[in-house]
Amino acid sequence: MPLLQYVCPSCGKQFDELVKKFDEKVVCPACGAEARRSYSGEMFTSTGKPPHHCSGNCKTCSGCR
Numbered sequence: 001m002p003l004l005q006y007v008c009p010s011c012g013k014q015f016d017e018l019v020k021k022f023d024e025k026v027v028c029p030a031c032g033a034e035a036r037r038s039y040s041g042e043m044f045t046s047t048g049k050p051p052h053h054c055s056g057n058c059k060t061c062s063g064c065r
Contacts, residue, residue: 006035014038 006026007014010033017026017035026035 005038005040007038008033008035 008028
């Protein structure tokens with residue numbers, strides 16, 4: 001289960017959430033609005049190595065190498 005970063009578009013709160021799936025809907029703990037993924041910080045592949053050109057958006061990516 002991945003630990004992902006989220007940001008609330010309503011109140012601006014940034015938080016981490018443990019989710020079962022990457023596309024799972026997450027609500028803000030402060031105001032209850034639906035939060036969106038924050039693609040800040042370092043990205044790592046499943047081997048623990050930083051990818052070469054990772055955008056952090058796994059839906060449009062052809063996979064980490």
